[in-house]
Each structure stands twice: as structure tokens, then as C-alpha cells.
Amino acid sequence: MSEILQPLLEVNHLKKYFPIKSGLLSRTVGNVKAVDDISFSIKPGETFGLVGESGSGKSTVGRTILRLTDKTDGEVKFKGIDLYDLSPQELRRLRPKMQLIFQDPYSSLNPRVRIGDAIGEALLDHGLVPQAEVRDRVLEVLAACGLSSYHIDRFPHEFSGGQRQRVGIARALVLNPDLIIADEPVSALDVSIQAQIINLFRKMQETRGLTYLFISHDLSVVEHLCSQIGVMYLGSMMERASRDELFRDPLHPYTKALLSAVPVPIPKLKRERIVLSGELPNPADPPSGCKFHTRCPYAVARCREEVPLFRNVGSDRSVACHLV
Numbered sequence: 021m022s023e024i025l026q027p028l029l030e031v032n033h034l035k036k037y038f039p040i041k042s043g044l045l046s047r048t049v050g051n052v053k054a055v056d057d058i059s060f061s062i063k064p065g066e067t068f069g070l071v072g073e074s075g076s077g078k079s080t081v082g083r084t085i086l087r088l089t090d091k092t093d094g095e096v097k098f099k100g101i102d103l104y105d106l107s108p109q110e111l112r113r114l115r116p117k118m119q120l121i122f123q124d125p126y127s128s129l130n131p132r133v134r135i136g137d138a139i140g141e142a143l144l145d146h147g148l149v150p151q152a153e154v155r156d157r158v159l160e161v162l163a164a165c166g167l168s169s170y171h172i173d174r175f176p177h178e179f180s181g182g183q184r185q186r187v188g189i190a191r192a193l194v195l196n197p198d199l200i201i202a203d204e205p206v207s208a209l210d211v212s213i214q215a216q217i218i219n220l221f222r223k224m225q226e227t228r229g230l231t232y233l234f235i236s237h238d239l240s241v242v243e244h245l246c247s248q249i250g251v252m253y254l255g256s257m258m259e260r261a262s263r264d265e266l267f268r269d270p271l272h273p274y275t276k277a278l279l280s281a282v283p284v285p286i287p288k289l290k291r292e293r294i295v296l297s298g299e300l301p302n303p304a305d306p307p308s309g310c311k312f313h314t315r316c317p318y319a320v321a322r323c324r325e326e327v328p329l330f331r332n333v334g335s336d337r338s339v340a341c342h343l344v
């Protein structure tokens with residue numbers, strides 16, 4: 021049925037450049053092209069995984085979508101509405117519907133505020149429920165996130181890492197959002213706790229019909245949750261495909277390299293081993309042609325000169341590589 025649904029989120033040619041200032045007059049001498057012409061869309065109830073090494077621009081995509089930082093160019097549509105056309109008041113009204121969950125919820129929790137108040141304050145800020153109902157809503161969301169009613173009166177330092185992430189999820193869920201952007205939400209957790217939190221994300225999706233943009237540098241985390249995956253490198257999308265296609269038959273050399281680092285559960289699935297050498301190049305001065313050419317084992321002369329188009333190679337699959 022999802023085939024006929026309109027996207028909940030559409031990102032078209034999004035760019036975010038951070039100016040590099042220098043000298044006494046603080047003149048702009050260049051740009052960090054953190055996000056450099058990215059397009060994708062997410063249907064309601066779908067989970068889109070955004071992967072890539074640290075520094076590839078994933079968090080900037082998330083923050084620019086939510087207007088936590090201004091775009092340089094492009095379009096972000098939520099339910100068909102361009103978020104950058106909204107006035108501050110209109111954006112504020114829509115905010116509860118789009119929530120961000122990040123790696124370290126602890127840093128956003130005031131150590132002196134009880135968890136129940138921390139979860140309830142956004143409900144009050146947005147005037148979503150009368151004061152008298154806040155406690156019930158908080159208890160309900162705590163239970164949904166696998167926390168106990170007594171946690172409502174506890175302080176942040178009394179929670180373990182996994183429980184803090186449950187609090188982070190509860191804070192987002194209490195606002196009854198449609199879209200959650202989860203930026204490395206399990207990266208700071210032990211592997212055993214990661215699985216529990218991923219299961220919680222999945223359960224919340226099933227019971228509340230949530231749509232996720234799930235950001236992670238770790239493909240094995242994304243594999244468990246996402247139906248569509250986008251692979252970013254130095255601000256550009258290199259490949260976008262369904263999870264099944266991407267894991268079965270990665271096309272872009274960068275995707276192959278990322279995947280070859282993920283343990284294969286089914287030994288039949290033979291994978292080429294590609295070890296990425298070198299660091300991510302400087303995004304203020306990205307390589308010419310294909311940005312990946314300095315690390316690509318298949319690079320040919322053309323790759324240094326010509327930027328590969330991000331083009332369709334299947335019904336719902338795109339890749340940017342001259343050799344595909």
C-alpha cells in the first residue's frame with residue numbers, strides 16, 4: 021500500500037555550506053560543503069537510513085531538514101509543505117510533529133530537573149494538554165518506552181545509558197510526532213543495549229505509525245531497522261536503494277567498502293573485501309570529479325575530471341558512479 025502514499029518528507033537538492041572565515045575582517049575565504057545537493061524522500065511509516073563515515077554530512081542533513089540550521093539551497097517538504105516557507109509561528113506549531121533524537125540525551129537534560137518534568141515540559145510549552153493531564157501523559161509514555169512509573173520522580177544521573185536513551189525517546193514521543201530524526205541514537209550504547217533500543221524504535225513504529233530518518237555511521241545498525249538506505253560521502257549521496265538490494269548487491273564502490281566491514285550473517289552471500297585507505301578528504305576542498313576517487317580502488321582517469329551523475333539504475337534505486 022505504501023506505493024501509492026505521498027512522501028511524508030521530501031528533500032530536494034538540499035545544500036548546506038558553512039562559510040570559512042579568515043583574517044581581521046573575518047572575510048569568507050571558502051565553504052565547508054557539508055551537504056552538497058542531496059535528494060531523497062520518505063513515505064509515511066517508512067524508515068530511511070542515512071549512513072556514511074563520520075564527517076560525511078549526515079547530522080547536517082538532519083539539522084537542516086528540521087531548520088535547526090538554515091539551508092544554503094534546496095527544498096524540504098513535510099506533508100507537501102515547504103518548511104522554509106513557514107513563518108517562525110507556523111514552524112513552531114509544526115515542531116511537535118518533527119522530533120530529533122540524538123546520541124547523547126543526557127547532554128540535553130538538566131541534571132536538577134526530574135525526568136517527569138523534563139518529559140512534560142515540551143507538552144506544556146506547546147500547550148498540547150492541560151496541566152492536569154500532563155502527569156498521565158508522561159506516565160503513559162514512560163511505560164511505552166519500557167520505563168517504570170517511579171522513574172517519573174528520578175533525576176537524570178540515576179539512569180543508565182540505555183535508560184537515558186529511553187528517556188530521550190519518551191521526550192520525543194510524548195509530543196505525538198509523525199517524523200522522528202534519530203541521529204546516531206544507539207552509537208554510545210553497548211551492543212546488547214543497542215538491540216533493545218532498536219527494538220523499541222521498531223515497536224513504536226508499529227504501534228504509532230511513525231516515520232523515521234535514522235542516521236548512523238554503522239551499516240549493521242541501519243540494517244535491522246531501515247527499509248530504504250542512502251549512503252553519503254563528503255556531502256553527496258553516492259547510492260540509494262532498498263535495504264535488501266543494497267545488502268544483496270551493493271553497486272557503488274563506497275557502499276561496497278562500507279559493507280565489507282559488516283559481518284555477513286549468511287556465508288553464501290559472498291562479498292568482495294574492500295578496505296578503505298586514508299581519511300575522509302577535507303570537505304572544504306573536496307577532490308575534483310568523483311569525490312571518492314582518491315580512495316576508490318576502481319578509479320579511472322575520467323573519475324578525476326568528471327562528476328558522476330546521481331542517476332536511476334532501477335525502479336527505485338540510484339547511484340553516482342561512472343562504472344555502474
Ligand SMILES: Nc1ncnc2c1ncn2[C@@H]1O[C@H](COP(=O)(O)OP(=O)(O)O)[C@@H](O)[C@H]1O
Nearest residue numbers: 038052054073074075076077078079080081303
Ligand atoms: N556548525 C558548523 N560549522 C562549520 N562546519 C560544520 C558545522 N557543522 C558541521 N560542520 C562540518 O560539516 C561536515 C559534516 O559534518 P556532520 O554533518 O556533523 O557529519 P556527520 O554527521 O556525517 O559526522 C564536517 O566537515 C563538519 O566539520
Ligand code: SF4
Nearest residue numbers: 310313316323341342
Ligand atoms: S566514479 Fe570512479 S572513482 Fe567514483 S566511485 Fe565510480 S569508479 Fe570510483
Ligand SMILES: [Mg+2]
Nearest residue numbers: 078079080203
Ligand atoms: Mg553526525
